[in-house]
Every structure is written in structure tokens, then in C-alpha cells.
Amino acid sequence: MNVKEIIAKRVAKELHDGDVVNLGIGLPTMVANYIPADMDVTFQSENGFVGLGPAPEADNVDMDLVNAGGQPVTAIPGAAFFDSAVSFSIIRGGHVDVTVLGALQVDEKGNLANWMIPGKMVPGMGGAMDLVVGAKKVIISMTHTAKGKAKILKECNLPLTAAGQINMIITEMAVMEQTDKGLVLTEINPEYTVEEVQAATEATLIISDDLKKMDIA
Amino acid sequence: MNVKEIIAKRVAKELHDGDVVNLGIGLPTMVANYIPADMDVTFQSENGFVGLGPAPEADNVDMDLVNAGGQPVTAIPGAAFFDSAVSFSIIRGGHVDVTVLGALQVDEKGNLANWMIPGKMVPGMGGAMDLVVGAKKVIISMTHTAKGKAKILKECNLPLTAAGQINMIITEMAVMEQTDKGLVLTEINPEYTVEEVQAATEATLIISDDLKKMDIA
Amino acid sequence: MNKIKTLEEAMSHIEDGMSIMIGGFMACGTPEKFMDALVEKGVKDLTIIANDGGFPDRGLGKLIVNKQVKRLVASHVGLNPEVGNQMNTGELDCELVPQGTLAEQIRAGGNGLGGILTPTGVGTVVEDGKEKIELDGKMYLLEKAIKADIALIGGSIVDKKGNVYYNKSTKNFNPLMATAADLVIVGAEKIVEVGEINANDVMTPALFVDYIVEV
Amino acid sequence: MNKIKTLEEAMSHIEDGMSIMIGGFMACGTPEKFMDALVEKGVKDLTIIANDGGFPDRGLGKLIVNKQVKRLVASHVGLNPEVGNQMNTGELDCELVPQGTLAEQIRAGGNGLGGILTPTGVGTVVEDGKEKIELDGKMYLLEKAIKADIALIGGSIVDKKGNVYYNKSTKNFNPLMATAADLVIVGAEKIVEVGEINANDVMTPALFVDYIVEV
Numbered sequence: 001m002n003v004k005e006i007i008a009k010r011v012a013k014e015l016h017d018g019d020v021v022n023l024g025i026g027l028p029t030m031v032a033n034y035i036p037a038d039m040d041v042t043f044q045s046e047n048g049f050v051g052l053g054p055a056p057e058a059d060n061v062d063m064d065l066v067n068a069g070g071q072p073v074t075a076i077p078g079a080a081f082f083d084s085a086v087s088f089s090i091i092r093g094g095h096v097d098v099t100v101l102g103a104l105q106v107d108e109k110g111n112l113a114n115w116m117i118p119g120k121m122v123p124g125m126g127g128a129m130d131l132v133v134g135a136k137k138v139i140i141s142m143t144h145t146a147k148g149k150a151k152i153l154k155e156c157n158l159p160l161t162a163a164g165q166i167n168m169i170i171t172e173m174a175v176m177e178q179t180d181k182g183l184v185l186t187e188i189n190p191e192y193t194v195e196e197v198q199a200a201t202e203a204t205l206i207i208s209d210d211l212k213k214m215d216i217a
Numbered sequence: 218m219n220v221k222e223i224i225a226k227r228v229a230k231e232l233h234d235g236d237v238v239n240l241g242i243g244l245p246t247m248v249a250n251y252i253p254a255d256m257d258v259t260f261q262s263e264n265g266f267v268g269l270g271p272a273p274e275a276d277n278v279d280m281d282l283v284n285a286g287g288q289p290v291t292a293i294p295g296a297a298f299f300d301s302a303v304s305f306s307i308i309r310g311g312h313v314d315v316t317v318l319g320a321l322q323v324d325e326k327g328n329l330a331n332w333m334i335p336g337k338m339v340p341g342m343g344g345a346m347d348l349v350v351g352a353k354k355v356i357i358s359m360t361h362t363a364k365g366k367a368k369i370l371k372e373c374n375l376p377l378t379a380a381g382q383i384n385m386i387i388t389e390m391a392v393m394e395q396t397d398k399g400l401v402l403t404e405i406n407p408e409y410t411v412e413e414v415q416a417a418t419e420a421t422l423i424i425s426d427d428l429k430k431m432d433i434a
Numbered sequence: 435m436n437k438i439k440t441l442e443e444a445m446s447h448i449e450d451g452m453s454i455m456i457g458g459f460m461a462c463g464t465p466e467k468f469m470d471a472l473v474e475k476g477v478k479d480l481t482i483i484a485n486d487g488g489f490p491d492r493g494l495g496k497l498i499v500n501k502q503v504k505r506l507v508a509s510h511v512g513l514n515p516e517v518g519n520q521m522n523t524g525e526l527d528c529e530l531v532p533q534g535t536l537a538e539q540i541r542a543g544g545n546g547l548g549g550i551l552t553p554t555g556v557g558t559v560v561e562d563g564k565e566k567i568e569l570d571g572k573m574y575l576l577e578k579a580i581k582a583d584i585a586l587i588g589g590s591i592v593d594k595k596g597n598v599y600y601n602k603s604t605k606n607f608n609p610l611m612a613t614a615a616d617l618v619i620v621g622a623e624k625i626v627e628v629g630e631i632n633a634n635d636v637m638t639p640a641l642f643v644d645y646i647v648e649v
Numbered sequence: 650m651n652k653i654k655t656l657e658e659a660m661s662h663i664e665d666g667m668s669i670m671i672g673g674f675m676a677c678g679t680p681e682k683f684m685d686a687l688v689e690k691g692v693k694d695l696t697i698i699a700n701d702g703g704f705p706d707r708g709l710g711k712l713i714v715n716k717q718v719k720r721l722v723a724s725h726v727g728l729n730p731e732v733g734n735q736m737n738t739g740e741l742d743c744e745l746v747p748q749g750t751l752a753e754q755i756r757a758g759g760n761g762l763g764g765i766l767t768p769t770g771v772g773t774v775v776e777d778g779k780e781k782i783e784l785d786g787k788m789y790l791l792e793k794a795i796k797a798d799i800a801l802i803g804g805s806i807v808d809k810k811g812n813v814y815y816n817k818s819t820k821n822f823n824p825l826m827a828t829a830a831d832l833v834i835v836g837a838e839k840i841v842e843v844g845e846i847n848a849n850d851v852m853t854p855a856l857f858v859d860y861i862v863e864v
Contacts (some may be wrong), residue, residue, distance in 0.1 A: 015829050017435060018435045020641045040435055042640075042641060044641075045818070046748065047674040047675070047700075047818055047821055048674070048818045048820050048821045049633070049817070049818055050639050050640075050641055053634065062817070063677065064677065064678075064805070064816045064817040064818065064819050065817040065818050066674070066675065066677045066818055068674070068675075069675065069728075070674070070675025070676060070704075070728065072676060075627035075633055075817070077628050078593060078597060078628040078633075079597040079633040079636075080597055080633050080636035080639035080640065080819050081633050081634050081636070081815075081818060081820055082636075082639065082698065082702050082747065082820065083820045083821060083822070083823070083824045083825060084674070084749075084751075084752040084820075084822050084825060085752045085753060085756045085825055086639075087749075087752070087755070087821075088545065088748065088749030088752050089541070089545030089546075089613055090544075090545075090639070090641065091749060092545050092546030092547070092749050092767065092768070092769060093544050093545035093546040094546060094615060095613070095641055095642065098439060111772075115745075116745075120747070121733070122726070122733060122736065122743075123725060123726060123727025124701075124723065124724055124725040124727060124745040125724060125725070125745060125747050125748070125775075126724050126725035126727075126748050127724070127747070127748040127749060128747075128749075129747040129748075129749075129769045129770055129773065129775065130747050130748060130749035130750070130769045130788075132768075133546075133768050133769045134546050134749075134768075140686070159773065159774050160772060160773045160774075161773065162771075162772065162773060163770075163771065163772030163773070164772070171699075176751075180546060195481060213820075234650065235617070235650045237856045254487040257650055259855075259856060261856075262603070263533065264460070264462070264485075264603055265459070265605050265847070266602070266603055267854050267855075267856055268848065276478050279602070280462065281462065281463075281590070281601045281602040281604050282601065282603050283459070283460065283462045283603055285459070285460075286460065286513075287460025287462060287489075287513065288463060292602070292631060292848055293845035293857065294843050295808065295810040295812060295843040295844060295848075296848040296851075297812055297851035297854035297855065298600075298603060298605055298848050298849050298851070299605065299607045299730065299849050299851075299854065300537075300605045300606060300607070300608070300610060300637075301459070301485065301533065301534075301536075301537040301605075301606050301607050301610060302537045302538060302610055303536070303854075304534075304539045304606075305533065305534030305537050305538070306759060306760030306761075306828055307760075307854070308757070308761075309534050309552065309553070309554060309760050309762070310759050310760040310761040310828060311761060312828070312856055312857065322556055328557075332530075333530075334484050339511070339518060339521065339528075339530070340510060340511060340512025340516070341486075341508065341509055341510040341511050341512060341530040342509060342510070342530060342531050342532050342533070342560075343486075343509050343510035343512075344509070344532070344533040344534060345532075346532035346533075346534075346535075346554045346555055346558065346560065347532050347533060347534035347535070347554045350553050350554045350556075350761075351534075351553075351554075351761050376558065376559050377557060377558045377559075378558065379554075379556075379557065379558065380556065380557030380558070381557070395826065399567040412646045423678030534670070538762070541767070546767070546768065547753070547765050547766055547767055547789075548766035548767070548768070548782070548784045548787065548789035549766045549784060549789075550757070550762050550764075550765050550766070551762055551763035551764045551765070551766075551791075552761070552762055552763070553761065553763070565782075567763070567780075567791070569763045569764060569793060570793075572763065574762075574763040574764075576766075576782070578784060578785075599849075600849070601849060602848070602849060629692075634814075634815070634816060634817060634850075635849075636852050
């Protein structure tokens with residue numbers, strides 16, 4: 001598997017039967033490909049529906065039915081459409097079980113920065129600030145570093161998306177859980193050593209007594 | 218006409234083509250009987266719809282369709298049902314043109330008391346507090362006195378429904394408009410003298426220079 | 435995940451002392467069979483959050499007549515004289531809330547807001563004990579969000595996944611309460627297959643619903 | 650009261666310097682013909698309130714490319730690079746707002762609330778200049794209601810009275826904005842007779858709509 005596939009497949013293992021899940025644009029979207037067929041996971045799209053299905057065939061595109069990136073999608077039987085206030089009632093109200101987002105930076109206090117680089121790129125936060133505050137579980141899925149530079153820091157220096165809301169970070173190198181004591185390394189890609197993971201991470205990792213191997217096949 | 222008919226007919230003259238109107242339970246309900254057939258007035262029912270029609274025939278009752286008093290009603294073509302939050306979005310948001318309510322007491326500062334008599338009767342305010350704050354025009358329709366006692370006071374002594382929100386008071390004796398200067402008597406039932414109306418009113422009435430006669434036929 | 439339960443299964447989650455939101459407006463849209471089941475079950479010391487006090491023989495009024503309610507939060511109790519009686523004897527603690535405020539408080543509870551600022555009730559006893567905030571020259575009351583342990587709502591058509599469609603004026607507080615309780619139980623007049631309710635017309639998405647009981 | 654107008658009649662109410670809410674999400678649900686008409690009309694110095702900055706060639710993005718917008722209040726502008734460009738040159742004042750907060754602010758504007766208390770944005774730059782209120786140990790931002798002069802919304806089916814039905818994900822901000830502007834103009838994909846939309850399924854009641862334009 002390539003890096004993105006390793007991450008997406010591992011994130012999928014965090015989802016449970018009956019979960020309502022919001023997947024961010026980009027890498028997180030791929031998580032949907034790894035849900036077991038017999039598991040009932042409902043995807044929420046913050047532009048206004050639950051029951052997001054796969055992309056349509058080219059000859060079956062309905063421009064009244066798009067995802068939060070404005071791209072045509074489909075809806076599964078039992079889907080429901082609603083307005084943006086209801087959409088964020090679901091999100092902010094704690095009715096989303098898991099949100100999976102990318103990040104520019106995260107830190108050992110559970111902070112997240114993913115919506116702007118001052119003077120350079122200001123896409124806006126979209127629904128991310130609400131998702132991170134509202135979802136029961138916040139999973140950051142991203143490559144471990146960016147062009148060799150650490151993204152998992154002692155303290156974010158980009159403007160925050162939210163303070164202290166991250167529960168889990170999943171990269172191609174490792175799985176880390178946010179705890180009161182700090183960031184705990186719970187799983188590691190067997191192609192790397194603990195030392196290598198720590199070297200690619202600015203934050204200090206607490207090594208779990210029960211450190212497991214990530215499935216990379 | 219009897220007292221209630223005089224009042225209801227006079228209130229109806231305050232309504233205009235295109236108005237959205239909420240009528241309180243009791244006397245205000247009778248206002249609907251005096252709307253000209255060619256006038257498009259939409260009635261809002263705070264339990265959750267616009268397009269309130271008349272009471273149904275006995276053999277055509279639908280208990281899924283009731284008014285704010287829990288009584289079966291009908292809906293006209295073009296009606297719309299919604300939940301209580303939307304209902305009060307309409308009311309509090311200023312989308313109701315006229316609300317017509319009864320009163321226990323009103324006063325010359327535009328205050329209204331109509332939801333409780335301490336130690337005696339506590340029906341609750343229902344939607345009245347929102348209606349009085351939110352509607353563009355608040356008309357109080359009531360008998361001028363209660364068992365010979367004034368209801369239009371210098372100052373209400375019952376718990377208020379809202380402070381300073383009344384625009385107009387219509388009774389069987391007179392029509393009064395709330396202004397910055399106080400309560401102005403603008404119309405009078407020709408069966409009474411100004412002195413008689415004032416005698417039945419504790420508040421000091423300012424007599425309009427253009428005092429008109431109420432239509433009581 | 436089979437959400438469809440028997441009346442007994444669903445009601446087994448309701449215990450003494452719980453807070454319960456009950457949908458409906460003057461009993462219209464209230465799941466009447468749930469009221470009867472609670473009377474029979476005899477759970478007591480309940481806190482009930484609802485639009486009104488129902489009628490003595492219809493809607494949640496039955497629970498009050500049967501003295502199962504310790505506290506009632508509602509906007510109107512005039513059609514059930516037993517509420518006034520029990521308030522006078524001190525058996526029932528009744529908090530009266532403006533209807534639009536109650537709707538917003540429940541909605542806020544369900545959607546993660548701490549509260550809302552409303553002009554309703556300013557200058558009345560409703561403002562007692564509440565924070566007043568002036569914005570752009572207008573005064574508002576800070577009304578806090580409300581949640582409950584249980585929501586009992588009535589749905590006209592419910593699919594097996596839990597999507598709910600409300601007929602006519604049965605909607606009222608039901609969709610709001612469906613968002614604001616730890617456990618949401620829908621009394622369904624009619625249960626249909628998934629997909630039979632047009633996705634555009636779903637009024638309460640299934641994710642809010644825990645159990646469905648045919649009533 | 651005939652609410653049905655020509656495109657020209659409806660657009661004649663839009664003037665330089667006005668604040669305009671534009672429905673839609675990444676152009677889905679945005680009345681595209683209204684965007685084209687505004688570009689042609691050339692009104693300028695507009696304040697636009699919308700979910701996003703659209704695309705350069707689709708949705709409200711066209712107005713930005715044509716430099717008709719002085720101020721943009723939106724949650725996401727990443728798909729229209731022209732927004733970033735004009736922010737950098739100082740031509741465009743862009744306020745970025747969390748999407749859920751924006752939805753609630755517009756809703757509050759339409760329903761007479763002064764504002765809402767949300768946990769979203771606490772601990773971020775979003776809280777700058779805003780009142781923070783702690784309730785029951787949790788911190789919230791006081792986000793104020795927003796209104797506008799005009800709302801331009803897209804409706805899939807609209808009856809001649811102005812009742813609106815939105816198809817699929819075209820709903821988004823449209824029903825919220827329909828409540829929060831002095832003048833509400835709906836671009837209707839299809840106009841039907843009064844009564845053809847089931848009263849249960851009306852998504853924006855006609856009372857919110859001033860003008861209907863077939864688009």
C-alpha cells in the first residue's frame with residue numbers, strides 16, 4: 001500500500017457499526033474505501049446531508065447533489081437532506097461520532113492548525129472548527145511530516161483551528177493517542193523504529209507499554 | 218352587534234392585503250369572520266403553521282391538524298407546516314405583521330399583563346411573550362372593563378407579559394393608540410361620551426384632534 | 435442495528451427521577467401510548483419538559499394527574515387544572531417559560547450551543563435570575579440550553595432506520611426534542627422500509643433516533 | 650399580490666453598497682442567473698454574506714472576479730483564488746467565519762435573537778474582539794446575529810404564493826437566508842400553482858419570500 005492507503009485503512013479501523021462519520025476533503029475521503037461491507041457507517045456531509053454515497057458514474061451526475069467540496073456525489077437509501085443550521089446542529093451538538101481531518105500542524109496539547117498560513121494561504125476554516133469542537137472523536141489523518149519538516153509539534157505556531165480537541169493522530173509512521181499526560185505512541189509502522197518516529201516528531205512521544213504494529217499490508 | 222362583534226369587526230379594519238396575522242385564543246379568533254373575501258390575509262398558528270382555515274365540519278376532523286388551543290382546524294391551499302422553532306422564528310423575527318391578543322390589564326406605558334393572576338390563575342404565557350415582542354403591530358382586543366373595574370390602567374399591577382410593546386387597544390367603547398406622549402383616544406363608540414370612556418379608564422386618555430366614531434352597525 | 439423495539443423494551447429505559455422531553459402541543463403529536471405505558475409503569479419524581487401540561491385525560495397531563503411528575507417545565511398549563519392544583523399544594527414545581535424561548539433552549543441543547551439571547555421576557559418576571567446583555571442598544575436575556583435524559587416523540591411515518599416524517603401540526607416540538615436527549619424514542623404511527631420517505635422530506639434524520647416503537 | 654417578477658424587475662432593487670446574502674454551497678443552490686445579472690448590472694461596493702467564495706466562473710465568485718465586492722463574509726474561500734489575490738492587494742475585506750457559526754448568525758438574524766453562544770472558535774483567532782461567556786464550566790463565544798438588505802436564494806420548486814421546496818443538497822444556506830433579509834428574491838427553477846407543494850413539505854413558507862423569478 002502507498003502512504004495514503006496505509007493511513008486511510010488504519011483510520012477505518014476506528015469506525016464502528018452505527019457510527020455517524022464526517023470525512024474531510026482529500027485523504028480522509030479515502031477512508032470510505034476501507035469500511036467492511038457489513039458495517040453500517042453513515043457519512044455526514046456538512047453541506048447538508050447524511051447518507052453520502054460514492055461518486056456517480058459520469059453519465060449520472062446530478063449537480064443538485066454535491067459534497068462539501070462542491071463535487072458531485074450520490075446518496076444512499078435512507079439518506080436525509082437538511083439545511084446548514086441542521087447540519088451543524090448535528091456536528092456541534094455531538095451527534096457525529098467521528099470526524100477525520102487533515103492538518104498543517106498538531107501539537108502535544110491536542111491543538112490543531114489546518115485552516116490558514118498567514119500571508120500565504122487562507123482557504124478559511126469551513127466547517128472544520130465546528131467539527132473539531134463538536135464530534136465525539138477527532139482523528140487527524142495526515143502524512144507524518146511535510147517535506148521533511150515535523151508537523152507534530154510541541155506547540156503549533158500557525159493559527160489554531162481548535163485548542164485541545166484532538167483525540168488521535170494517524171500517519172503512515174504511527175498511531176498516537178492524546179492523553180492527559182501527552183501524546184502516546186500506541187502503534188508503529190514496522191518499517192520504522194521508535195527512534196525514527198520520534199526523530200520525525202517534534203512533540204515528545206510517550207511510548208505505550210503495549211506498543212502494537214500497524215497493519216501495512 | 219354585540220360587544221365582541223363590535224370589537225372583532227373593528228380589529229379587522231387594521232388588517233391589510235398580504236398581512237401575516239396571529240390571532241389569540243378567544244375573542245381575537247372572531248376577527249377572522251370580518252376579513253373581506255378579496256383580501257389576502259394569512260393566519261399564523263404558533264403551534265406550527267401558516268394558512269389556518271376555519272373549523273372543520275364535524276365529520277371531517279383531523280386530529281393531526283389543530284390550532285394553538287388544541288382544537289381541530291383546517292388549512293388553506295398554500296399553507297405550510299413547520300416546527301416550533303421555525304414558528305417562533307416567524308414570530309420573534311418580525312415576520313408577523315399583526316398580533317391580536319386579549320388582556321387582563323394594559324397601561325398607558327404600553328405594558329401588557331395577560332398571563333397570570335398570582336395565587337389564583339397561572340395558565341402560563343404560551344406564545345404571548347414572544348408574539349408581543351416580535352410582531353410588527355400589537356393590538357389588544359378586549360372588553361373595556363372587567364366587572365365594572367378598569368383594565369386600562371396607569372400602571373399594570375399584575376405580572377407583565379411585556380413592557381412597552383402595545384401599539385393599539387380596541388374595546389367596545391373605543392380605539393386607543395399608544396404614542397410617545399401616552400394613550401390617544403382616536404375613535405369612540407357613538408353610544409358613549411368621551412367623559413364616559415375616560416371614567417371607565419384609569420389611564421389618562423389624550424383626546425385626538427381628529428376623534429372619529431366607531432362603526433357599531 | 436435494529437432500532438425497532440416493543441413498547442415494554444423501550445419503556446424499560448425510563449426510571450424514577452429522570453428528565454424527559456415529551457413532544458406534542460396540547461397532546462397533538464404526543465405519543466399517547468407512551469403516556470399510558472408510563473402511567474402503568476408508575477415511574478415517579480419525573481422532570482417533564484414539554485410545551486404544555488396537556489389535558490387531564492390526554493397527553494402528558496395523565497402523568498401529572500397520576501402524581502408522577504416532580505417538576506414541569508412548560509409554556510402553558512391552562513388546559514390541565516391539575517397542574518395549578520398541584521402547584522398550589524406544593525406537590526409540583528412548575529417553571530413557566532415563553533414558548534419561543536423553550537423551543538430555542540431545547541434546540542440549543544441539541545446543537546451544542548450554550549444558549550441564546552432573546553428579547554422575549556425582558557421587563558417581566560421571566561428575567562429574574564438571568565443574565566441581561568445589551569447588544570447594539572437592545573436588551574436581551576441569556577437563556578441557557580436545555581437537555582434531557584429521554585425524549586419521547588411522536589412520528590407519523592418512520593422508516594426502519596429511524597428517519598421521521600411528521601404530518602401537519604404534529605411536528606411542533608418533536609423535531610427539536612429529538613436532538614436534545616441522551617435517548618430518543620419515537621412512537622411511530624406507521625413504520626416503512628428504508629428509502630420510502632423521500633430523502634428531501636425527512637424531518638428528523640435517523641441519526642437522532644435510538645428506538646422506534648409502533649404505536 | 651403578484652410576487653412573480655422578471656429578472657430585470659427583481660434586480661432593479663439591488664444598489665451599490667448593499668449587503669446581500671447569497672444562498673448556495675460551492676455554487677450548488679446558488680441562483681446562477683442572478684449572479685450573471687448582477688455582473689451585467691455592474692453594482693459595486695457590495696457586502697456579500699455567503700458560505701464560500703464560489704468558483705471564479707461559477708456562483709458568487711463571478712462578482713468577486715468582476716471586483717464588485719467590497720466585503721465578503723464567508724467560511725471558505727479556497728476554491729476561488731481571486732479572493733486570496735484581492736485580500737492580498739487590499740481590494741477585498743474578507744471576514745472568515747466558522748461555517749456553523751455563520752449558519753447560526755444568519756438564523757439568529759432572521760428570528761429575532763440577538764446572538765448565540767457557541768463553543769466553536771474558543772482558543773482561536775475567531776474569538777478576537779468577541780465577548781466570552783462561561784456557562785456551567787464551559788467557555789462560549791457570543792456571536793451576534795447577522796441581517797442583510799437583500800437575500801438571493803435558489804429554489805427548486807416554488808409555488809405562486811412563494812412557498813419554496815429545495816432539492817437535495819441545494820438547501821444549505823438558502824432557507825436560513827430567506828428569513829434574514831429585508832427583501833428576499835427567489836430564483837425558481839420551476840414555478841407551480843399554489844397547493845402543488847404538500848404543506849408538510851414546504852421548506853421556506855411563502856411569508857418569507859418577496860419576489861419570485863423563474864430562472
